[in-house]
Amino acid sequence: MSVLKLRIKYSKLGNLRFIGHLDVMRYFQKEIRRAGIKVSYSKGYSPHQIISFAAPLAMGVTSDGEYFDGEFDEITTSEDMINALNAVSVDEMRVSEIVLLPDNAGNSMSVVAASDYVISFNEGNDKEDKLLNAVEDFMAQPEIIILKKTKKSEREENIKPGIMKLEVRDGKIYMLLSTGSVYNLKPDLVMQALCTSAGVTYSFFDYHIHRLETYMDDDRGELVPLYMAGTRF
Numbered sequence: 001m002s003v004l005k006l007r008i009k010y011s012k013l014g015n016l017r018f019i020g021h022l023d024v025m026r027y028f029q030k031e032i033r034r035a036g037i038k039v040s041y042s043k044g045y046s047p048h049q050i051i052s053f054a055a056p057l058a059m060g061v062t063s064d065g066e067y068f069d070g071e072f073d074e075i076t077t078s079e080d081m082i083n084a085l086n087a088v089s090v091d092e093m094r095v096s097e098i099v100l101l102p103d104n105a106g107n108s109m110s111v112v113a114a115s116d117y118v119i120s121f122n123e124g125n126d127k128e129d130k131l132l133n134a135v136e137d138f139m140a141q142p143e144i145i146i147l148k149k150t151k152k153s154e155r156e157e158n159i160k161p162g163i164m165k166l167e168v169r170d171g172k173i174y175m176l177l178s179t180g181s182v183y184n185l186k187p188d189l190v191m192q193a194l195c196t197s198a199g200v201t202y203s204f205f206d207y208h209i210h211r212l213e214t215y216m217d218d219d220r221g222e223l224v225p226l227y228m229a230g231t232r233f
Contacts (some may be wrong), residue, residue, distance in 0.1 A: 001053045003040045003050075003070055003071040003073060004071070004072050004073075004074075004075050004100060004102060004229070005067065005069060005070070005071060005072075005100070005101040005103070005105065006037070006070055006072055006081075006098055006099065007067060007068075007069050007074065007097075007098070007099050007105075007108060007131065007226060007227055007229060008067065008069070008085075008095055008097070008098050009066065009067050009095065009096050009097035009098075009102055009225075009226070010028075010066050010067055010068075010093060010094060010095045010096065011062075011063060011064045011066065011092075011093065011094050011096065011129040012024070012057060012063045012066055012068070012092065012093055012099075013062050013063075013064075013068060013091075013092040013093070014091070014092035015092065016090070016092040016093055017057075017060050017061060017062045018059060018182075020059060020152065021056035021057070023083065023090055024053070024056075024093075025051075025053065026181070027066065027093065028051065029048075029049050029051070031088055031089055032051075032070075033129075034049075034088040035081075035084040035085050035087070035088050036084065037059060037072065037085070038072055038073040038074035038075075038083060039051070039070055039071070039072050039073070039189065040070075040071040040072060040073050047149050050071040050095050051068050051069065051071075051072060052068060052069050052070075052107050052109055052145070053066075053067070053068040053108070053109065054066075054067040054068065054069075054107075054108030054109050054111075054112050054181070054214060054226060055067075055108075055112045055115060055179050055184075056215055057188060057211065058188065060075070060204070060209070061187075061209045061210070061211060062208070062210045063210065063211035063212075064096075064207075064210070064212060064213070065115070065212055065213035065214045065225070065226075066211070067108045067214055067226045067227070068108065068160055069101070069107050069108045070202065074077070075100070075220065075233065077233060078097075078098045078100075078232040078233055081095075082095050082097070082098055084098070088108070092150070092159055097128055097227045098230075098231075098232075099227050099229070099230030099231055099232055100192065100230050100231055100233045101230040102229075102230070103128070103146040103203075103227060105229050105230065108226055109138065109149075109180075110180075110181065110217070110228070111180075111216040111226070111229070112179050112180035112214055112216060112226070113178070113179065113180055113182075113208065113215055113216050113217050113223060114164060114174075114177060114178055114179050114180075114214075114215040114223055115174040115177055115179040115211055115212075115213065115214045115215065116165075116174065116175065116177070116211070116213055116215075117174070117175050117177070117187045117209055117210060117211050117212065118169070118172050118174050118210050118212060119172060119173040119174075119187065119207050119209055119210075120172050120198070120207060120208050120210070121171075121172075121206065121207050121208075122205070122206055122207060122208065125206045125207070127195070127198075127200045127201075127206055128171075128211075129207070130198045130199070130200050131166050131173070131194060131198050131200065132171065133175070133198075134194060134197055134198035135166060135167065135168050135173060135194070137168070137197070138193075138194050138197045138198075139163070139166050141160070141197075142160075143158045143191050144159050144160040144163070144197075145155075145158055145159075146159055146189060146192065146193050146230050148189075155180065159189060159193065161178075161183070162177055162178040162183050162184075162185035162203060163176075163177060163178075163185065163190060164177065165183065166180065169187070173191075173192070173194075175187060175190060177190065177216050179214065179215075187209050188204060188209065191207065191209075196232065213225050216224050216229060
């Protein structure tokens with residue numbers, strides 16, 4: 001029996017921004033079962049649902065553009081499956097799109113190329129004006145060097161090639177960043193570098209990061225949302 005490959009887009013909002021990626025995986029495994037959807041399982045002694053996630057979010061970040069792929073033994077329609085999943089979900093984790101992928105489609109984790117984010121400042125933040133005013137000069141630099149630390153070492157890295165766009169929009173900071181296996185730049189690293197450039201102390205609690213969408217390259221080399229690799233059914 002042939003299986004059908006689907007790509008599912010969902011949001012992660014509110015207090016659910018504080019749950020980690022493994023919890024999100026378990027959440028959807030249970031949700032798929034509760035919704036009565038015929039997902040495919042691996043073979044062997046310990047069968048598991050065949051689903052894989054794209055570009056996991058960092059803790060504390062919300063998103064309207066999260067994705068996972070799955071293999072399914074039976075499907076109905078995009079609308080029916082969206083409604084079935086949302087009927088057994090919480091408001092902070094809602095499915096917004098389900099598409100059928102062609103057989104030759106790469107999995108979502110391997111095709112991710114970029115993500116865009118909007119950074120909003122928490123109320124009472126006295127660094128907001130300085131950071132907003134620093135964006136233009138920050139991007140005018142030929143290089144943006146950060147000290148990247150790992151468990152074993154630390155090294156300098158130029159992150160500017162990973163910043164596709166960084167600008168002020170309606171009192172917030174918008175950024176389009178490289179994401180995925182080729183180069184993965186996290187928005188909090190950009191904010192740390194911006195704080196250094198603006199001469200202010202960095203604190204993750206001064207602002208909120210929200211991912212708007214996750215992108216792949218299409219046949220023309222242009223960025224498109226991951227769901228555009230498939231079609232509604």
